[in-house]
Amino acid sequence: xxxxxxxxxxxxxxxxxxxxxxxxxxxxxxxxxxxxxxxxxxxxxxxxxxxxxxxxxxxxxxxxxxxxxxxxxxxxxxxxxxxxxxxxxxxxxxxxxxxxxxxxxxxxxxxxxxxxxxxxxxxxxxxxxxxxxxxxxxxxxxxxxxxxxxxxxxxxxxxxxxxxxxxxxxxxxxxxxxxxxxxxxxxxxxxxxxxxxxxxxxxxxxxxxxxxxxxxxxxxxxxxxxxxxxxxxxxxxxxxxxxxxxxxxxxxxxxxxxxxxxxxxxxxxxxxxxxxxxxxxxxxxxxxxxxxxxxxxxxxxxxxxxxxxxxxxxxxxxxxxxxxxxxxxxxxxxxxxxxxxxxxxxxxxxxxxxxxxxxxxxxxxxxxxx
Amino acid sequence: xxxxxxxxxxxxxxxxxxxxxxxxxxxxxxxxxxxxxxxxxxxxxxxxxxxxxxxxxxxxxxxxxxxxxxxxxxxxxxxxxxxxxxxxxxxxxxxxxxxxxxxxxxxxxxxxxxxxxxxxxxxxxxxxxxxxxxxxxxxxxxxxxxxxxxxxxxxxxxxxxxxxxxxxxxxxxxxxxxxxxxxxxxxxxxxxxxxxxxxxxxxxxxxxxxxxxxxxxxxxxxxxxxxxxxxxxxxxxxxxxxxxxxxxxxxxxxxxxxxxxxxxxxxxxxxxxxxxxxxxxxxxxxxxxxxxxxxxxxxxxxxxxxxxxxxxxxxxxxxxxxxxxxxxxxxxxxxxxxxxxxxxxxxxxxxxxxxxxxxxxxxxxxxxxx
Numbered sequence: 001x002x003x004x005x006x007x008x009x010x011x012x013x014x015x016x017x018x019x020x021x022x023x024x025x026x027x028x029x030x031x032x033x034x035x036x037x038x039x040x041x042x043x044x045x046x047x048x049x050x051x052x053x054x055x056x057x058x059x060x061x062x063x064x065x066x067x068x069x070x071x072x073x074x075x076x077x078x079x080x081x082x083x084x085x086x087x088x089x090x091x092x093x094x095x096x097x098x099x100x101x102x103x104x105x106x107x108x109x110x111x112x113x114x115x116x117x118x119x120x121x122x123x124x125x126x127x128x129x130x131x132x133x134x135x136x137x138x139x140x141x142x143x144x145x146x147x148x149x150x151x152x153x154x155x156x157x158x159x160x161x162x163x164x165x166x167x168x169x170x171x172x173x174x175x176x177x178x179x180x181x182x183x184x185x186x187x188x189x190x191x192x193x194x195x196x197x198x199x200x201x202x203x204x205x206x207x208x209x210x211x212x213x214x215x216x217x218x219x220x221x222x223x224x225x226x227x228x229x230x231x232x233x234x235x236x237x238x239x240x241x242x243x244x245x246x247x248x249x250x251x252x253x254x255x256x257x258x259x260x261x262x263x264x265x266x267x268x269x270x271x272x273x274x275x276x277x278x279x280x281x282x283x284x285x286x287x288x289x290x291x292x293x294x295x296x297x298x299x300x301x302x303x304x305x306x307x308x309x310x311x312x313x314x315x316x317x318x319x320x321x322x323x324x325x326x327x328x329x330x331x332x333x334x335x336x337x338x339x340x341x342x343x344x345x346x347x348x349x350x351x352x353x354x355x356x357x358x359x360x361x362x363x364x365x366x367x368x369x370x
Numbered sequence: 371x372x373x374x375x376x377x378x379x380x381x382x383x384x385x386x387x388x389x390x391x392x393x394x395x396x397x398x399x400x401x402x403x404x405x406x407x408x409x410x411x412x413x414x415x416x417x418x419x420x421x422x423x424x425x426x427x428x429x430x431x432x433x434x435x436x437x438x439x440x441x442x443x444x445x446x447x448x449x450x451x452x453x454x455x456x457x458x459x460x461x462x463x464x465x466x467x468x469x470x471x472x473x474x475x476x477x478x479x480x481x482x483x484x485x486x487x488x489x490x491x492x493x494x495x496x497x498x499x500x501x502x503x504x505x506x507x508x509x510x511x512x513x514x515x516x517x518x519x520x521x522x523x524x525x526x527x528x529x530x531x532x533x534x535x536x537x538x539x540x541x542x543x544x545x546x547x548x549x550x551x552x553x554x555x556x557x558x559x560x561x562x563x564x565x566x567x568x569x570x571x572x573x574x575x576x577x578x579x580x581x582x583x584x585x586x587x588x589x590x591x592x593x594x595x596x597x598x599x600x601x602x603x604x605x606x607x608x609x610x611x612x613x614x615x616x617x618x619x620x621x622x623x624x625x626x627x628x629x630x631x632x633x634x635x636x637x638x639x640x641x642x643x644x645x646x647x648x649x650x651x652x653x654x655x656x657x658x659x660x661x662x663x664x665x666x667x668x669x670x671x672x673x674x675x676x677x678x679x680x681x682x683x684x685x686x687x688x689x690x691x692x693x694x695x696x697x698x699x700x701x702x703x704x705x706x707x708x709x710x711x712x713x714x715x716x717x718x719x720x721x722x723x724x725x726x727x728x729x730x731x732x733x734x735x736x737x738x739x740x
Binding site: 001002003014168169187188189195196197198199200201202204205219220221223225226228229230231232233234265266267294331332334335353354356357359360361363364365366 | 371372373384538539557558559565566567568569570571572574575589590591593595596598599600601602603604635636637664700701702704705723724726727729730731733734735736
């Protein structure tokens, strides 16, 4: 699977793997893909430094990248306490009631909540970048909007390509105007923040909109057949996030969550504002149902919702309260049915890709070529 | 584009075109595809007979099929008046108010509403079949659920293949158990009734679920690239409905609606219950907004909603009241940007398909073959 972009980056397969786990990122790069480490959970620079050191030691000199969350709208000068104060008491009570209903225990004294709003603040993302630019990262991806122009310039000075996610052609053109190098077209079926337009329609639309910029297709891709389909649609690579969650290298810290992911079908996700205040696809749970229920208080806008539920989500995860336990994941969860190594996933992707190319050649009457 | 199914049916391209217009159906078959006439609007057997005669005269001896709507749940013994009586007065008032707000004129005395619930009743569908089985149709498709077993048997006795639409693997397996021959996997991005699972995920899932039955991929397909992607995903053909709406052979009876379709982007559709009571993708309009608005009365279940809005929809269409004017259509509407003949659409599909196969061969390093 070689495209102009995969050749530029010096990887064997045009498969980009997004993951919050350093071990998965390194394994993706070792397997011939391009591992991208999600940085949102690193609030302490030393933690990020430690994990990038680990990747350096384990990626076998293969290229890799970093994904940060740098919102287009600045929230500098606003403290977490300021934001906390904007959350209505009725919503706080709803969180307490829903947790109590399911008997979710409190965290122990001094236990931090796993997910903090700080990871979403530009200041924190900039600290992450200060760390990351000391490492030979080849790609910097931004999950929400275009990164600020000085960040783009700083990346380009270091020969780092900049990617940004888009859910529409209009959004993608804005990235192009902001000087980014690669657009990740994130279809409706993808895990995490998504728009309404499905990958089959979105990919060629974005490819056409930002030509000649390379586009990575994201959403609904977990097999070699789907990789082939996405590349057929004009993408220069695929961006996979969900499939790595059930690899043996992933560290979900929750056997119950892994079991839920392995058991879930493609219809068991929902695009809900429950997690961050913006629509994000995730496992459908009694937690998302409670927030999406017309009888409840409804969700708050970003970043209030994320701050409101952060501690609750930590408690649900720590105590593995199954009915409430979820994670961002795409519709492809339906084919994540066994725990496998990253290398095994890659072998499956590449073999499936070759079979899919054989198939389309037969259909096209180019049978001598397959 | 040749698959086992296209060879069985004796068509040049594995492209199935669904359309309510006889001229479009005939043109699709003449162009080397497989035209399928939607029969829901034919309440009078003679009208259907006249249009099938027309297709016979104009399809150039190419094969074609018929699509009926035969709900899984019988509504025999229930008259339209019985159903009318179940509609709350508040909903009727909401229809009147919304039409009045937009100054939509009344129909003239004796003018029939274009869409009647009768077309959805099993008795009417059976009358349509009595007519259709006198013609050499090769395919009978059912849009809602599996057709009754005696209908499947009757089709098979005449060598007619039976197809049914499915939005999930579970739904597709039910069709297989009911003895149908072909599953149309209808993705989230499709026009008309759809589920939540996007084509990229749904197609391979349904292919695997009903193997060895052939599957047609529907939803998000309007270019040769998308045809190639869908066939790469394991489909034995593609099922296209939206793209024909803006062909020169289509007869929408509304220049304003054609203009709206040509201008719409992929983000201008909505999956709404406004038309039939079940989620169906259509142009987003002030009409769908009114029904989807939490401040309104909300939609009624099928078949009440369809009956409730039938006359209103006729009035909106007849008087071309632009803010309210819509039609079922998929996200692919974003690339329907010019009126072209069916043959021109086909030329585009086949050329785009060949280019897409060239592209994937280059990526797969089989460049000598493209």
